[in-house]
Amino acid sequence: MVTGQHRTSPHETSDQHVIGQRGTDQARLSQDDHGPGDSPGGGDSPGDDAGVGAYRRAWERAASDPAEFWADAARAVTWTRPPRRVLDADRPPFYRWFPDAELNTCANALDRHVDAGRGSDLALIHDSPVTGTIRRYTFTELTDEVARAAGALAALGVRRGDRVIIYLPMIPAAVISMLACARLGAVHSVVFGGFAPAELAARIDDARAKVVVSASCGLEPNRIVAYKPMLDEAIALAAHPPEHTLIVARPQQPAPLVPGRDHDWDAALAAATPHPPVPVAATDPLYILYTSGTTGRPKGIVRDNGGHAVAMAWSMGNVYGIRAGDVMWAASDVGWAVGHSYTVYAPLLAGATTVLYEGKPVGTPDAGAFWRVVAEHGVNVLFTAPTAIRAIRREDPNGDLPGRYDLSGLRALFLAGERLDPATCDWASTTLGIPVIDNYWQTETGWPIASSPLGLEPLPVKAGSPSLPMPGYDVRVLDDTGRPVPAGVEGALCLRLPLPPGTLPTLWGDDERYAASYLRAFDGFYLTGDGGYLDDDGYLFVLGRTDDVINVAGHRLSTGSMEAVLAEHPAIAECAVVGVADPLKGQVPRGLVVVKAGVEIDPAVLAADLVARVRERIGPVAVFRRVDVVTALPKTRSGKILRRTMREIADGRSPAVPPTIEDPAVLDALRPVLRAH
The missing domain is CATH 3.40.50.12780 (ANL, N-terminal domain)
Known part of the structure; x- marks a missing residue:
């Protein structure tokens, strides 16, 4: 890894592309303000040690001159008035892409x-x-x-x-x-x-x-x-x-x-x-x-309109490897960000075929439903949530159903929406025999913050990581004071401004709320609300929402780390860990697990095994003592597990049932389990 080399800030863009002057607080990155993958002494780009080429060149171009990079990307879009200016930085932190263009x-x-x-x-x-x-x-x-x-x-x-x-x-x-x-x-x-x-x-x-x-x-x-x-x-x-x-x-x-x-x-x-x-x-x-x-x-x-079209067109080809004539299936409702981006707009912008599915991963009629759709319509890339694959795996733990269909056209499986545990990744990869690619993003960003860019250059995969930041995203891990932390140390995941095209420019009718919600925690950064770390190679590991970090007797512990241990057990289909109030320790973790279909195991024996595994891997400091075996976990319709709601119930509160819940009966069945101490 090259050390001591200053990497240009995203704010240092060519004047011919940028309107306005940048304030001194947005000038240059200091020598100790490292980007993902930088060594403690400096560095130049993420993934220096990962042996990447086309990816690294693209990331560096987007970092050193984002206006030029996105001006090139904008040529994939048909404009009624082409952009002469690319980035308007006149009113930071409210940046605008392609401010003089029309389409x-x-x-x-x-x-x-x-x-x-x-x-x-x-x-x-x-x-x-x-x-x-x-x-x-x-x-x-x-x-x-x-x-x-x-x-x-x-x-x-x-x-x-x-x-x-x-x-x-x-x-x-x-x-x-x-x-x-x-x-x-x-x-x-x-x-x-x-x-x-x-x-x-x-x-x-x-x-x-x-x-x-x-x-x-x-x-x-x-x-x-x-x-x-x-x-x-x-x-x-x-x-x-x-x-x-x-x-x-x-x-x-x-x-x-x-x-x-x-x-x-x-x-x-x-x-x-x-x-x-x-x-x-x-x-x-x-x-x-x-x-x-x-x-x-x-x-x-x-x-x-403009930034979205450019980002969708760029990501379709470079991240997902989809070109005109290919078939893309993003198995997400259009009420969610994935449905907007990769069911509707991105495939059609790329001239590809998109699949709209009115059904479930299991139950319409069985756990082979996804594979039937892939085979029948010649799907080249499938994009769904880890929750969907876990549901399929739970019903078909040996992976028998995919073998009944011709999946020869399926090039890759992309997963996002929940943390992809290594066990689910391994099952899908072994069963399907294709790359299984985690990608991390949010409703707010509209397209992946981190992934392995299949169309640009597939990266080596690391279990538990959505790989490296995509071009345009400068990911930093910051401590509570806003300083970058060393590789391997957990902190708040933040994105250095300006965000790339396709991300949110503001909230509807409320610039102040946008700034207060996302931009004020750390000057010059967008706060994702997620916690995690970057390893020595610049690979990103997302451990969950920062409010899922619990304080056990003064020790800050990630419930995501504990879930990773539980998910490795061969009997577990799904799991969640929530921190609940404790009069002595402040908070203690509680585990909830769903067993794979067909697995016969004594719940008490399983719970003891899981507690021992967490104590061995995380340490006694976690005070992980209780695991409950349940039939299902409550989720939103996008597949996110309702951890906060479960935590509030366990703490004796009566939270309103989130309007996005998929099946309220699942949560009702869990209430007595969560309230038992």
């Missing part, structure tokens, strides 16, 4: 592929095991449908800058309505179907939505979820109700329409005049995505 995101995702002669290529596959149907759209067909949907919205008064709430199940209308809003220059906000009326009303009010697009119902494997009554209740609760709704009528449960307010989707599109794309400023918002589990006024993450 239309929908035209980039659809029309330009048709214009290039690829109209007959497949754009969207809707696979719905809950209805037993599959529908395919070419780029021409999808463009025509989106243009009509845009015309229908325009007929209801939607114009550039207006907001539209989309409250739909995983049906084609969800993708079509998102793209139709983008076509008009309107701002969409997707709220996943089945969200509680009060939470939906809060989002309607915060966005001041002019129109809501919804459906009569959603379908789960064993039940019908009535959307329309919940929407009606939300509108009644809203202080600023929408002027109109568009309702997709599903035959499983029709719903009455309110005259004058509600409009049938099919009839509206049939009567609509197709609408052309409306050019918008690159800095105009494309969508608002409200973060899960919010209380009070919801926190709306804003995604702009």
Whole structure:
């Protein structure tokens, strides 16, 4: 590793690309302000010791001259007014990418592929095991449908800058309505179907939505979820109700329409005049995505048009290795960031085929559901959550089901959303025989902070790590005083400003809240809220939210480290560790584990074994004494385990059930276990 070499700060960009002057607090990195992978004496780039080439060159270019790097990346986008300036740094910490440019995101995702002669290529596959149907759209067909949907919205008064709430199940209308809003220059906000009326009303009010697009119902494997009554209740609760709704009528449960307010989707599109794309400023918002589990006024993450299109196009090819004509399946609801980025926008921007799946990893009909979809549609890259793979592994621990399908086209499995434990990674890698790639990012960033860039240069994988920071991200681990910590030492994971294109520029209608939530903890840095460390090679290890660090008799311990030990046990399918209040120690850890299907083991014997393993690996200081074997762990619909909620229940509090919970009955069943001491 090279030492003593100063690495240019991301703020030291070429003046021809940057507006405004940078203050002295943003000038140069000091010699002791190291980047990921730097030695304690300095250094130049992440991964010096990892034997990387194309990756390192890209990361260094993005770090030394981000404006030039992203100007090159912007050439993959079709602009109605190309950018002459790349980065506006005039009002730090509120940076803006491509401030003088103009484009239309929908035209980039659809029309330009048709214009290039690829109209007959497949754009969207809707696979719905809950209805037993599959529908395919070419780029021409999808463009025509989106243009009509845009015309229908325009007929209801939607114009550039207006907001539209989309409250739909995983049906084609969800993708079509998102793209139709983008076509008009309107701002969409997707709220996943089945969200509680009060939470939906809060989002309607915060966005001041002019129109809501919804459906009569959603379908789960064993039940019908009535959307329309919940929407009606939300509108009644809203202080600023929408002027109109568009309702997709599903035959499983029709719903009455309110005259004058509600409009049938099919009839509206049939009567609509197709609408052309409306050019918008690159800095105009494309969508608002409200973060899960919010209380009070919801926190709306804003995604702009220009930076988003550039980041999606770059990441699609370089991170995921997807090119025009490939098939990408991101098995995530469109109400979550993965669904926005890699189910809808990124594949279509790249000219690839995207799969929209209305089903579950298990239960529709079995744990082979994912492999059936991969085989039937020729999926090249699958992106899902570790939780989904753990659910599949629990039902098929020996990995028998993938062998029943032709998975020869599947090049890689990407996982994100929860920490990827080595046992799950090993099972998937051994079972599928392909690279299993962890990638770490957030709703706020919109695309991976760290990964192994399959399309740029696959990196050596380290168990438990999402690999190295992607170009554009300068990851630092800081202590409580804001100073960088040595390699291997845990701290707060932070991103040096400016963030790359595609990340949030602010929160909807609230710059102050954005700054207070993310930017004020450490000057010049974005606070991820996660804790972790960088190793000697610059590899990132994410140990969980910083509020999952517990204080046991004065010792700060990561519950993520304890979970890693539990997950290594061959009988464990899933696990969680939460810190609960203790009158003597302050906090003590509690473990909850789910056993793999078909495994017969005495819970007491298993608990004793797990306690011994944690004491051996973490030490007696962890005071890890209790493990409960449970049938399931409570999760959000995106697959995140509700650790904070479980901790509050164990502490004797009565937290509200998060509106994003997938199955409230799981949490109810755990309450007596958590409250037992």
